[in-house]
Amino acid sequence: MWPAYQHAYEPAPERCSSDAAPWYVVPADRKWYRNRAAGTLLPEHPEEIGPRYPEAGFDVEACRARLQQTCDGAGARREGPPRRRYSPIGRSSYILHP
Numbered sequence: 662m663w664p665a666y667q668h669a670y671e672p673a674p675e676r677c678s679s680d681a682a683p684w685y686v687v688p689a690d691r692k693w694y695r696n697r698a699a700g701t702l703l704p705e706h707p708e709e710i711g712p713r714y715p716e717a718g719f720d721v722e723a724c725r726a727r728l729q730q731t732c733d734g735a736g737a738r739r740e741g742p743p744r745r746r747y748s749p750i751g752r753s754s755y756i757l758h759p
Contacts (some may be wrong), residue, residue, distance in 0.1 A: 676685035687698045 674684040674686055685698075685702055687695055687702075689695045
């Protein structure tokens with residue numbers, strides 16, 4: 662079964678990769694290497710296309726002030742960023758729940 666899968670999937674990166682949307686094959690058998698490779702590749706490419714936030718169709722400062730009032734009110738539980746929860750999947754993988 663595995664050889665048939667590899668044979669069927671082998672041409673996918675070559676056929677699907679383009680200048681606008683390149684594919685990279687990153688080995689995942691060593692987590693430190695996978696993280697380093699992804700951490701090197703990902704920041705390079707957004708800089709090339711120059712991403713920008715779209716213009717807001719509302720008053721950003723008014724929404725920010727309203728949000729700040731909500732956070733400053735009696736309902737605020739604690740200072741700082743919200744805590745994140747992690748759910749284990751298998752022995753060494755986790756899903757991040759914001």
